[in-house]
Amino acid sequence: MRLYDKVFPPKQMVLSSGKTVEERFTRIPLILTGLLFMMILSIHITGFRISTLMNRGNEFFVILNQMIPPRTAYVSQIIQPLLDTIKMSLLGSFLGSILAIPFSIIAAGNIVKNKWILMTVRLFLSLIRTLPTLITALIATYIFGLGTMAGMAAISIFTFAYVGKQLYEQIETVDMGAFEAMEAMGANRFYSFLTAVVPFVLPAYCSTCLFCLEGNVRYASILGYVGAGGLGLILNEKIGWREYDSVGMILLVLFMAVFLIEGISYYIRKKLT
Amino acid sequence: MIEFSHVSKEYSNGVKGLDDVTLHIGQGEFVAIIGLSGAGKSTLLRSINRMHEITAGTLQVNGTDVASLNGKKLRSFRRGIGMIFQSFHLVGRTTVIKNVLMSKVPAMPFWRVVPGIFTKEEKIDALEALDKVGILEKAYMRADQLSGGQQQRVALARTLAQHPEIILADEPVAALDPVTARQVMGDFAKINKELNITILLNIHHVELALAYAERIIGIRSGKIVFDGKASSVDKAVLAGIYGEEMPEGVEELYEAV
Amino acid sequence: MIEFSHVSKEYSNGVKGLDDVTLHIGQGEFVAIIGLSGAGKSTLLRSINRMHEITAGTLQVNGTDVASLNGKKLRSFRRGIGMIFQSFHLVGRTTVIKNVLMSKVPAMPFWRVVPGIFTKEEKIDALEALDKVGILEKAYMRADQLSGGQQQRVALARTLAQHPEIILADEPVAALDPVTARQVMGDFAKINKELNITILLNIHHVELALAYAERIIGIRSGKIVFDGKASSVDKAVLAGIYGEEMPEGVEELYEAV
Amino acid sequence: GCKSDKEDKSIEKLSVYFVPSREPEEIITATEPLKDLLKQQLEDQGFEIGQVEISVGTSYEAVGEALSAGTADIGLIPGGTYVLYDDGAEVILTATRSGLNKDSEVPKDWNDGTATEASDQQAVSYRSLIIAGPSEKGQELAAKVNAGEELTWEDLNSASWSIMSSSSPAGYIYPALWLQEKYGHSITDLTLAVQSDSYGSAMARLASGQVDIMLTYADARRDYTEKWGSEYGRTASIWEETNVIGVTPAIYNDTVCVSKSSENMNDDLKEAIQNAFIQIAGTDAGKEVISIYSHEGYQPAKESDYDQERAAQKLIQTLNAQ
Amino acid sequence: MSEAIKQQLEQEKSSWFYKVGVTFLLAILLGWSSSTFQINRVSDNGLDIAKNIISGIFHPDRRLLFNFTKTGISYLVLETICIAFLGTIVGAVLAVPLSFFSAVNIVPKPIALAVRWVIMAIRTIPAFIYGLMFIRVTGPGAFAGVLTMSVCSIGMLSKMFIETIEDLDVRIIESLDASGCNTFQKIRYGIIPQLSPDFISTVIYRFDMNLRDATILGLVGAGGIGAPLIFAMSSYRWNEVGAILTGLIICILIIEFFSTKIRVRLARG
Numbered sequence A: 001m002r003l004y005d006k007v008f009p010p011k012q013m014v015l016s017s018g019k020t021v022e023e024r025f026t027r028i029p030l031i032l033t034g035l036l037f038m039m040i041l042s043i044h045i046t047g048f049r050i051s052t053l054m055n056r057g058n059e060f061f062v063i064l065n066q067m068i069p070p071r072t073a074y075v076s077q078i079i080q081p082l083l084d085t086i087k088m089s090l091l092g093s094f095l096g097s098i099l100a101i102p103f104s105i106i107a108a109g110n111i112v113k114n115k116w117i118l119m120t121v122r123l124f125l126s127l128i129r130t131l132p133t134l135i136t137a138l139i140a141t142y143i144f145g146l147g148t149m150a151g152m153a154a155i156s157i158f159t160f161a162y163v164g165k166q167l168y169e170q171i172e173t174v175d176m177g178a179f180e181a182m183e184a185m186g187a188n189r190f191y192s193f194l195t196a197v198v199p200f201v202l203p204a205y206c207s208t209c210l211f212c213l214e215g216n217v218r219y220a221s222i223l224g225y226v227g228a229g230g231l232g233l234i235l236n237e238k239i240g241w242r243e244y245d246s247v248g249m250i251l252l253v254l255f256m257a258v259f260l261i262e263g264i265s266y267y268i269r270k271k272l273t
Numbered sequence B, C: 001m002i003e004f005s006h007v008s009k010e011y012s013n014g015v016k017g018l019d020d021v022t023l024h025i026g027q028g029e030f031v032a033i034i035g036l037s038g039a040g041k042s043t044l045l046r047s048i049n050r051m052h053e054i055t056a057g058t059l060q061v062n063g064t065d066v067a068s069l070n071g072k073k074l075r076s077f078r079r080g081i082g083m084i085f086q087s088f089h090l091v092g093r094t095t096v097i098k099n100v101l102m103s104k105v106p107a108m109p110f111w112r113v114v115p116g117i118f119t120k121e122e123k124i125d126a127l128e129a130l131d132k133v134g135i136l137e138k139a140y141m142r143a144d145q146l147s148g149g150q151q152q153r154v155a156l157a158r159t160l161a162q163h164p165e166i167i168l169a170d171e172p173v174a175a176l177d178p179v180t181a182r183q184v185m186g187d188f189a190k191i192n193k194e195l196n197i198t199i200l201l202n203i204h205h206v207e208l209a210l211a212y213a214e215r216i217i218g219i220r221s222g223k224i225v226f227d228g229k230a231s232s233v234d235k236a237v238l239a240g241i242y243g244e245e246m247p248e249g250v251e252e253l254y255e256a257v
Numbered sequence D: 001g002c003k004s005d006k007e008d009k010s011i012e013k014l015s016v017y018f019v020p021s022r023e024p025e026e027i028i029t030a031t032e033p034l035k036d037l038l039k040q041q042l043e044d045q046g047f048e049i050g051q052v053e054i055s056v057g058t059s060y061e062a063v064g065e066a067l068s069a070g071t072a073d074i075g076l077i078p079g080g081t082y083v084l085y086d087d088g089a090e091v092i093l094t095a096t097r098s099g100l101n102k103d104s105e106v107p108k109d110w111n112d113g114t115a116t117e118a119s120d121q122q123a124v125s126y127r128s129l130i131i132a133g134p135s136e137k138g139q140e141l142a143a144k145v146n147a148g149e150e151l152t153w154e155d156l157n158s159a160s161w162s163i164m165s166s167s168s169p170a171g172y173i174y175p176a177l178w179l180q181e182k183y184g185h186s187i188t189d190l191t192l193a194v195q196s197d198s199y200g201s202a203m204a205r206l207a208s209g210q211v212d213i214m215l216t217y218a219d220a221r222r223d224y225t226e227k228w229g230s231e232y233g234r235t236a237s238i239w240e241e242t243n244v245i246g247v248t249p250a251i252y253n254d255t256v257c258v259s260k261s262s263e264n265m266n267d268d269l270k271e272a273i274q275n276a277f278i279q280i281a282g283t284d285a286g287k288e289v290i291s292i293y294s295h296e297g298y299q300p301a302k303e304s305d306y307d308q309e310r311a312a313q314k315l316i317q318t319l320n321a322q
Numbered sequence E: 001m002s003e004a005i006k007q008q009l010e011q012e013k014s015s016w017f018y019k020v021g022v023t024f025l026l027a028i029l030l031g032w033s034s035s036t037f038q039i040n041r042v043s044d045n046g047l048d049i050a051k052n053i054i055s056g057i058f059h060p061d062r063r064l065l066f067n068f069t070k071t072g073i074s075y076l077v078l079e080t081i082c083i084a085f086l087g088t089i090v091g092a093v094l095a096v097p098l099s100f101f102s103a104v105n106i107v108p109k110p111i112a113l114a115v116r117w118v119i120m121a122i123r124t125i126p127a128f129i130y131g132l133m134f135i136r137v138t139g140p141g142a143f144a145g146v147l148t149m150s151v152c153s154i155g156m157l158s159k160m161f162i163e164t165i166e167d168l169d170v171r172i173i174e175s176l177d178a179s180g181c182n183t184f185q186k187i188r189y190g191i192i193p194q195l196s197p198d199f200i201s202t203v204i205y206r207f208d209m210n211l212r213d214a215t216i217l218g219l220v221g222a223g224g225i226g227a228p229l230i231f232a233m234s235s236y237r238w239n240e241v242g243a244i245l246t247g248l249i250i251c252i253l254i255i256e257f258f259s260t261k262i263r264v265r266l267a268r269g
C-alpha cells in the first residue's frame, strides 16, 4: 500500500484557515482492477456466456417440470430413509456441537492469551473445515461400514469444524466486562467464564447448532453418494432411473421436514433470546 | 485500612502509572479521586485489589501485603473487596437477581456453579442488597431492560451482596446523566454511612465529588498532588490538579466552589 | 426568522402535540426549549422543517409559508435548515468526511450522486466545517471509531457544511457525558455567535440550557408557558414549566439559579 | 433436430462427455490426447472442428441429460444408460475389449485359483460376477459352490452383500436378473445388502470382510490384483481368496452415443464420428489413448443390439415399483 | 427478612421445569437417533484401510502436485477458484433482490414470508440436481459449475443479507430527509453505505465456503477439481487424493487468510 501511495500521491487540500489536509488517493481503482481481472479470467476459464443462458435458459426447467406433480404414492417408501437422515443429522450435529465447545474456548483470543495455542487450534479447525465432507464420509464408511453411522460421523466432523469456528468468533465478541467483574470478585477464570461468558454466547451457540442441524438434514442427501445412507441413497437411485416425479416427492418431503425443523428451531431461538 | 507506601507502577511500555504514592485510607472513609484523563486514577484503584501489579513500594490492605498474595489466596482476598465499573459490567441477558447472585459464585462448589443452583439464603441476601439500593421490584427483570442508573445500582447491589469492607468504583457515574449520577452518588454516600464500608471512587465530575465525598485525592501524572477534606478544595487546588489543561466547563465550576 | 402564529398540531390519535403556539424567533438567536417529556418539544422543532405537519395556524420561515411547500420546493427549503438529532444519525461505517459530504448530496446532479463523486471545493468546504468543530484530524477515520461527543460534532459539521440559516437540534447532548455535553453546547454557542446562525435546541438539562442559551422557551402540554431571557429564569418559572412532576435533582439546581 | 445440410461442415465446438463405467486409469490426463486425435480424424473426413471439448463426469445421468438436451454431442456411456436415455441419444458404436480366457456360465469354472487372463479375441460384451470374499461366510459359500452344490436362497440371504447403485448394469441390474431367474427373489429382498459408491471401495470392503459378497464386472479382479496385496493388506492372492458364486448373462460394452437434439449433429457427422473412432482404435497411438477409457476398439452398433438390456431394465423397474 | 423481600422471592419464576423439559426432550431425541450408532461393523481391516488412506493423503503424488500444465493440479485449482468466484458473484446478484423482498421492514409480511418460502425451496434442492439441470443448459464443464454454485449460494447469502437489511438504521434516512434529499439520494447515501460492508463481508465468506464445496461439483462433471478428486477417491489412489487435497488446502488457507483480514477490516474499519 505504501508503494501505491507513492505512485498515486495523496491530494493536498488547503483550507481557508491555512491548514492543509492530505487525502489519500482512492483505493477503488485498485480494487476494481483486481475484480475486473478476476472476472475476465473467470469468464474466460469457465466459458461463462450470457447468450447461452438467454437461448437455452428454458432447458433448466425441463427436469423441474418432470418433478411436478410429485409422485405421491412413493411417499410410503420415503419415510424410513427420511427418519434415518434426521436421526443421523441429529446425532451428528449434537456430537459435533458438543465437541466444538472445548476447542472454540481455546481458540478464542479473549480467553486464551497464548498466541501459539490460538494459531494451532485455529489452523486445526480450518484444516478440518477444508477436508471435503465427501472424503470424510467415505473414510468413515471404511471405518464404520456403509450406512448411517458413517453419515453421522461425517456430519459430526463437519459440524464440529463449522460450529467451532462460529463459536470462537462469538466468544471473541463477548463484552469482557462481566468477566473482569467476576475476576475482581475473586472468581477463578473457569468460574468467570461460566457465569460471565456463557450467558452471552449460549443463545448464539444454540442458534448456530440449530442452523447447522437444518443444513445437515439437507446435506445428508449428498452423503448418500458415498453410501452414507438416508434419503441420499434413494435420491441417487431415483435420479439414476430418471424417475423425476419420485425425486420431486423426495424433495417435497425433505422440504417439509426442513420447514418443520426450521419452525421448531425458530421457536427455540426466540425462547432463548 | 489501606496503606500505600512509596508505591510505583510502571507499565511495560515505560509509562509511569503511579509514581511514589504514599497514602493511608482508614476504614469507613469516603474518598473521591480526581484528576485528568491518564493521570493514574484507574491504576491507583486497580492496584488495591491487584487487578494491576505494582512495581515498587508496598501496598497493605487490612495488614495483608497485597503483593504477597497468589492464586487461591488472592481470590479469597478479592472477595472482600467490591469493584464497580464505569460500564456496569453486568450480564445483560439474564435477570437482575442472577447478576447479583454472581457475587456468590466465587465461594460456591463446582457442582452448583455449572447448573447455576443457588440456596434460598443466597437469594434472600441478594434481594436484600437490591432492597438497599432501592430496586427490589426489578429483581426478576432482565438487566438490559433497566436504565443506566438502575444498572449501576444493580452493580452496586452485586458488590454489596459480596459483603465487602472496601468498595472500589472506577468512574461509576461517568456513563450516567447528571440526575441519575446524583442518585447513584447518594447511594454510595448512604451505604458508606450505614454499613461503614470504605469507598474509593474515581470521578471526573468535580462538583459531584465535592458534594458527596468527605475526602478528595487529587492525582496528576501518577503523583498525589492534593489530599484533604472536600471542604478545603478551592480554585487553587483544582488548578493544581488539572493544570492548564483544565477540562472545559471546569472554569464555571469554580464559582460553585 | 421563524413565525408561529396560532399553530396547533394534533396527532392522528388525538394527542395535541402543539396547542395554539404563537412565537417569533429572529435570525441569529440561540433558543433553548425546555419542558417535560412529552410536552411537545420535538413536535415544535419538527414542525419548522415540516418533518411533521401542523394542523392549524400558520408557520412562516423567512417569509415562506411552510405548509405551502411541496416536493422539490420542500426539499430545497429543507436544505437551508440543518437538523441534528440526539443519536447523531451518522453512517458509522464510512469515514467522517463522507458523512459530512452527505450534506452536499441534495444539491448534486444525478450523475455525481450515483458514483459518489465530490468536487474539491465540496471537500474543502466539508473539511472546513470539521475544522470549525475542532475535529479536522479525524476526517478520514471511520465515524463509528469516534467517541459520542466527537460523533455529535461530526453531525454538527455535517449541518454546518449545509450552510443553513437555522439549526434545529433535538436533544443534541442527551447521549453525551456532562463534560462532552458542555463542549458540544460550547460549539453551538460559538457557531451561533460567529456565523450568526439561528439555533433552536431541545434540552433536558436545565443547567446547560441556562448556561449557554440566550433565550429559554418553556413548554408544557403543547403550550408555551414561559418565553424569556435565560437570566430571568427562576424557581417559580421552573416550577411553572415542570409542575409537580419536577425531575429529580432539579431541586438542587434551584440553589444554582 | 438433426440438420442434414451437407454444405455445413464446420463446427465451432464439439462436446464429448465421458463417464467411465470402470475405474479410469489416469483421469486427470485423460482428456487431452483424445482431443487432437478426434479433431485430426474428423478433419480428414472434411469436417472443420473449431474445438473438441472433453468432459469427464462421475454420473451417468449427467451424460444422459446432456445428450438428451443436446449440450453434449458425443457421449461415451454404458449400454444401460443409453437405453434409459434413448429418446435423446442414438447409439453408433459399441466399444470392444479383449475377452477373457474364462467365459463360462458355471461359477465353479472360474475358481481354479489361477488368474483370469485376457484372450486375444475382442469382445463386445462382458459378464458380471457374484464374488464371495475371504470372510468366513464368503468362504463357506465358495466351498459349497466349488463342491458342486447349488446355493439356496437362505445361503445367499444370510451373507452381507455389496451392491452398486440400481442403474449399474454389472453391479445391480444383471445380478438382480440372475437372482430373479435362479431364486425368484428380487435383489431388494436381500436383508444385508449395502450400496457401495464404487467398485474400488466395494473391493476394499470385500477384502476387509465388511461384506461377504460383491457384485462386479468380470475382469474387476484383474484390475485389483495388485492392490489386494498392497492397499487392502491381504497376504494371499486375490485369485485364491475370492470365488465366483454366480455368473450373469452377457452385458453389452460401453457405447459411443450421439445426441439426437444437438444442433451440430447430422447424418454425415454421425458417419464421420463412427469412422473416426474406428480409425483411432486402429492405430497404436490411438489404442494407447482409448485404453485410458479401458476401450480397445469399436464396432458399429444398432438400436436393436440393446433390446435385451431394455427388457432387463423393464423387469427391474417393475420389480422396484412393487 | 422484610415482607417485600419475601414477596419478591415468591415471585421467582421457576425455570427448572423448562430446563428439565428441554433436557428430557433432547435426551429422548438423542436416544431415538442413537440407533444410527452402530459400531458392530467396525473391523480392524477397515481401520487399516483408513490408515492407508490417511498415509496416502500425507504422501501426495508429487508428480501431480508440481505439474503446472493444463492437466496439473494448479490449473484445476485455478479453475475451481474461478468457478467459485463467478458462482459467488452470480449468486450474490440473485440473492440481493430476493433478500430485499423478504425483509419485513421493506415489504409487507405476507410477501416476505412467501419469498422466504421460495428461498427455502431453492435451498432444498441438492447441488447435484442443480448440476443436472444446468448441464442441460450449458453442457458439461465449468460453466455448469458456476451456475450450480450460484444457486447453491443463494440460501445462505440471502439469509445473511436479510439479517443485515432488517438491522438497517432508519434514523439516518430521517436525517437525510431533513436535509432535503429525494428518495434515490436517500437510498444511495442512507442505505447502501450501511449495507455494503456487511454484504461484501458475507459474499467473501461465501466465496470461501464455495471453494470448500467445490468437490460436490465433481458429482456431475461440472468442472474444477471435484471430478478428479472423486475418481481418485473411489478408485483408491490415495496419493493422488493427497496431491489434490494438498493443492486445494493450500489454496483455501491462503484465501481464508486474506478473506478474514478483509472481513475484519470491513467490520472494524
Ligand SMILES: Nc1ncnc2c1ncn2[C@@H]1O[C@H](COP(=O)(O)OP(=O)(O)OP(=O)(O)O)[C@@H](O)[C@H]1O
Pocket (backbone or CB within 6 Å): B011, B012, B013, B015, B016, B017, B035, B036, B037, B038, B039, B040, B041, B042, B043, B044
Ligand atoms: N495496560 C497499560 N499499558 C500501558 N500503559 C497503560 C496501561 N493502562 C494505562 N496506561 C497508561 O498509564 C497512565 C495512567 O492510566 P490510568 O488508566 O490510570 O488513567 P486514568 O486516570 O484512569 O485516566 P481516565 O480518566 O482516562 O480513565 C496513562 O498514561 C495510560 O496511558
Ligand SMILES: Nc1ncnc2c1ncn2[C@@H]1O[C@H](COP(=O)(O)OP(=O)(O)OP(=O)(O)O)[C@@H](O)[C@H]1O
Pocket (backbone or CB within 6 Å): C011, C012, C013, C015, C016, C017, C035, C036, C037, C038, C039, C040, C041, C042, C043, C044
Ligand atoms: N407520531 C405520533 N403519533 C401520536 N402521538 C405522538 C406522536 N409523536 C409524539 N406524540 C405525542 O405528542 C406529544 C408530544 O410529543 P413530543 O415528542 O413533541 O414530546 P417531547 O417534548 O419531545 O418529549 P421528549 O422530551 O420525551 O422527547 C406526546 O404526548 C407524544 O406522546
Ligand SMILES: [Mg+2]
Pocket (backbone or CB within 6 Å): B041, B042, B043, B170
Ligand atoms: Mg480510568
Ligand SMILES: [Mg+2]
Pocket (backbone or CB within 6 Å): C041, C042, C043, C170, C202
Ligand atoms: Mg422529543
